[in-house]
Amino acid sequence: MSDVSVAQRRSSDVLLPPGEGGAKRRMRAMSLSRLAIHATLILACALYLVPLVVMLLTSFKTPEDIRTGNLLSWPEAFTLIGWIKAWGVVGSYFWNSVMIVVPAVLISTVMGALNGYVLSMWRFRGSQLFFGLLLFGCFLPFQVILLPASFTLGKLGLANTTTGLVLVHVVYGLAFTTLFFRNFYVSVPEALVRAARLDGAGFFTIFGRILLPMSIPTIMVCLIWQFTQIWNDFLFGVVFASGDTQPITVALNNLVNTSTGIKEYNVDMAAAMIAGLPTLVVYVLAGKYFLRGLTSGAVKG
């Protein structure tokens, strides 16, 4: 008897609707913690944004305004003079960077995709060792390859040329792009390639018609990664290029580091913004692919 009543009581406990007061309390607690989380996030966000805000504000100020006001003060009058001057100085180097980045990114991505395809689907004797050595390239610091690279470029007659800089970036980037593509393609079932071979497709048809269309997220990862690396590169640019072939990072450095005359911070800031904008744009446009590509392979499908 007593067993039954205990059971009944227990079940009634479970079935009892939660009191209204309890629900309200829970909601208030939740919104409080929500508020704390949001406040922290906004604070962190603001902290991170301060340098950008300072740069933007300064770039639109006149030199007098910069001297008299403080860093975070609103410009007395918005002026584009800084931007126009900055473009006049670094504009041609901006195009230099474009001329380096576009071919270097495209070539290293295409070759990385091909490498990854071969290393995962058409394994040859020693391909594992080959891949291992290639991975080594990911851990090589820039500085290590400066001397051998400049020696090679000199031998090839490519010293101080855009082509030479493209070559260095392609070679250096291949280790990364191959790694990205190879790691994606090993997660692709080999049966796909077998099926395509039986269907009569050859090496390049299988790559172009079947694997590449599947690799959009990985392609995006490679594009963003390589774009950021190469656009932001300073060391290779300063070593392997000179004068008219220098990329924008070097030009920006030259502009900011000139010690003659009055420092025009508005021009410096505008030039820095111009140098940084392309990577920002790429992240905004392709960022969702970046995350998706980095986690692809982690979860099937």
Add this chain to the structure above:
Amino acid sequence: MASLELRNLNKRYASGAPDTLKDIELKIDSGEFLILVGPSGCGKSTLMNCIAGLEAITGGQILIDGQDVAGTGPKDRDIAMVFQSYALYPTMTVRDNIAFGLKMRKVPQATIDEEVARVARLLQIEHLLERKPAQLSGGQQQRVAMGRALARRPKIYLFDEPLSNLDAKLRVEMRTEIKLMHQRLKTTTVYVTHDQIEAMTLGDKVAVMKDGVIQQFASPRGIYNDPANLFVASFIGSPPMNFVPVRPRRQGAQWLAALDSGQARCELPLELAGDETLDGRELLLGIRPEQIGIAGSHSLPTVLAEVKVTEPTGPDTLAFVELNDTKVCCRLPPEIDPRVGEVLALQFDPARVLLFDAGSGERIALGPARSNGSAKKVSRLHPR
């Protein structure tokens, strides 16, 4: 449609490594359905890949319609394959998946459209043509994979465990459909499976493989009723064949094998081709569960045995008893529902049992008297 013949085929992955396939000899006629069956790792999938040309062979010949294709690539062999994982091209629609092989062979677009329509009708996937593989269920993907193979009208179809990723109900359905399709199209087919029901139901010929060697190549009936060795006998059949260890003794002109159920002893007369070396040697007596029945005939020896466990499956009742300390499964009619501990009087025809060498697994031939029937056999029952 083509005949397929494998002559002395060998496959080794690296020199010095053990043979993956050893001296494979097979021949099927045009339109026949060949099953390659065996446990995982027996080399059946490798053999199929060799036939497809996806893996190079180290020796022997592969003849399609009498032409040795061992040196040609997969696309020149005119073979289509259905993969276990289906291997549908994920970025293409169902239509493009089916058409891909035709496009690669530069078939005119009008013919492609016709073929896709024909195949889609055949497999009832017309409403799925514009979908991507990810939007299909497992069964639908399976149909598309088959459609891709059917569209090309190749000389030979290869099926690599095509049903193993489906749930049980769908598997039975698709099995029947594959059989129907083969009856209609009559294309030479090689079908790899580890499922012995598929092997029995689908094939014209079955090759049972183990460790890269074909153990037996025969019709499904031949494999079931007349297995070449212990491995084939144990692999084919569900519930599997019972193997009771016995030591036959010679008594005059007759061989006798003692069966002890714990409750009773029985001397089973065996029609052994009289070889003295068998005297007292350990042999395995192979009896299929359905060959054991409730005693009803006076001409057959009867064994009394206590029921240890019963498993009513619906169409049958499986009763487990012990003979010579070995669990023996008896497949009884469903209306017989013995209690555990009940002693059953069981009978089986000694002329239909198989004998194997316990050590080597070799089949031991029964004597010439085998076809004479069992009328003269005497029950020798010694209740304890």
